Amino acid sequence: MFILAPINHANDMKHLAQSGADEFYIGFYETSWASNNERFYDLNRMSDFAEDANRYSLPELIEPIEEAHRLGKKIYVTLNAPYYNPNQLRMLQEYIRKLKEFKVDGVIVSNLRVADICRQEGISAVASTMCGVYNTQILSTYAMSGVKRVIVPRDVRIEDVKRMKESFPEIEFEVFMMRNGCKFSDANCLGFHCYPHGALCRTLKFSKKQIGGTNLTFDLAQQLFFNDMMFKELYEHDACGMCAIYDFTEMNIHALKIVGRAAEQEHIAKSITMVKANIAIAEQSSSRKEYLENMVFPSDPKTCFMGLSCYYPEIRFGAKHKLSD
Numbered sequence: 001m002f003i004l005a006p007i008n009h010a011n012d013m014k015h016l017a018q019s020g021a022d023e024f025y026i027g028f029y030e031t032s033w034a035s036n037n038e039r040f041y042d043l044n045r046m047s048d049f050a051e052d053a054n055r056y057s058l059p060e061l062i063e064p065i066e067e068a069h070r071l072g073k074k075i076y077v078t079l080n081a082p083y084y085n086p087n088q089l090r091m092l093q094e095y096i097r098k099l100k101e102f103k104v105d106g107v108i109v110s111n112l113r114v115a116d117i118c119r120q121e122g123i124s125a126v127a128s129t130m131c132g133v134y135n136t137q138i139l140s141t142y143a144m145s146g147v148k149r150v151i152v153p154r155d156v157r158i159e160d161v162k163r164m165k166e167s168f169p170e171i172e173f174e175v176f177m178m179r180n181g182c183k184f185s186d187a188n189c190l191g192f193h194c195y196p197h198g199a200l201c202r203t204l205k206f207s208k209k210q211i212g213g214t215n216l217t218f219d220l221a222q223q224l225f226f227n228d229m230m231f232k233e234l235y236e237h238d239a240c241g242m243c244a245i246y247d248f249t250e251m252n253i254h255a256l257k258i259v260g261r262a263a264e265q266e267h268i269a270k271s272i273t274m275v276k277a278n279i280a281i282a283e284q285s286s287s288r289k290e291y292l293e294n295m296v297f298p299s300d301p302k303t304c305f306m307g308l309s310c311y312y313p314e315i316r317f318g319a320k321h322k323l324s325d
Contacts, residue, residue, distance in 0.1 A: 181239020
């Protein structure tokens with residue numbers, strides 16, 4: 001089972017590989033895109049973070065791609081914005097041709113049209129969470145378009161991941177593991193990941209709200225107040241799925257995804273190291289129960305105990321979800 005890590009600078013790759021990263025993914029910016037499109041037309045989901053998340057232009061991607069291959073690692077490029085119009089799709093096709101020349105290992109796409117372009121150009125397409133592969137029917141559609149690898153949405157339950165994996169054993173499955181959780185579905189999110197405008201999750205967290213209403217009982221007001229406090233203060237974006245590593249090992253999941261193309265290298269390396277350690281523990285465990293008793297926890301597990309930042313809460317809170325060992 002591989003660990004997929006975000007990369008923003010070729011110089012970071014060796015350190016992250018030594019920490020345990022097996023594969024990388026990267027974004028890029030391109031001046032031709034910016035000059036031909038309005039500001040609010042993303043090239044990828046992190047376009048508004050500019051060089052914080054997309055350090056290289058398209059021609060400059062040759063450096064990190066070659067460095068990844070020198071390290072014996074695969075590298076994927078993100079082209080996963082929520083929407084592309086026909087003119088933008090023509091531009092994407094030119095970008096994808098260039099990426100093939102650079103020998104990138106695959107393109108992370110957001111819809112069937114971009115996947116079709118990848119197939120036409122002879123480059124591997126990875127269906128991102130923007131594709132919303134929630135069940136075998138959606139997965140079948142992408143498989144028929146030539147997609148051989150799928151990133152499972154954050155909010156899919158373990159049992160549904162297993163069902164899709166059993167139905168399509170030839171597909172590589174990539175699941176979220178560490179950092180940057182979200183309360184909502186990427187596939188149904190049309191918000192921008194940028195501070196001046198903000199997506200729905202950020203608006204809900206930081207907007208001013210006042211609890212009130214007619215016939216508002218003390219108990220209801222208490223529940224509303226507590227819910228708002230939990231959302232703002234305790235429901236962290238730094239999510240974790242390490243409790244599910246034993247299950248994913250049993251399913252033969254291909255890759256565990258670390259999120260954070262704009263994050264500091266050391267934070268990414270720390271997440272990789274923890275995941276690597278837990279993979280080793282899972283491989284030596286004879287049951288989920290044994291793994292959960294011996295696994296490595298995050299250094300500040302306060303939200304773990306409340307189940308607020310779990311990618312897969314049904315593992316620790318199995319009775320509630322009717323799951324067993």
